[in-house]
Amino acid sequence: MNILFLCTGNSCRSILGEVTFNHLAPEGWRAMSAGSQPAGYVHPRSIALLAREGMKIDGLSSKSWDALPATPDIVITVCASAAGETCPAYLGPALRTHWGVEDPAHATGTDSEIDAAFMAAYATLRARIAALLALPLASMDRRELKAELDRIGREVF
Structure with missing residues (x-):
């Protein structure tokens, strides 16, 4: 299962999502992150926070969604639409959901x-990722998974 955390700049939130997911996920699951207009750098405070949390930070970079290493099964946008940000729209066949998070940058x-x-x-992303990983994924169909992903984005903080 490939998860894509997507935002515009790919310097903070999507990076936090990618690294946290990969830290918590079981074997065979992989997260990646990208941006529609990558900033070209990973925010130093994101790197420092992830290092303090004991997560792997080697090789992090701000990447374009044009250069994904795999086709995502699930795309999670993390832009905070309530703050007036426009989230990029991923046009592939993946299941899409929105988990808006305020941009700490x-x-x-x-x-x-x-x-x-x-x-x-x-903390918001970690709680939502934990909720995703706690779902009975093997017994869920695509519609049920989409409903649960959307619920997590609305209700888990």
């Missing part, structure tokens, strides 16, 4: 306030 304030914004985005 736009956080302002003290260092601790900015770090808290990164931690909030990470």
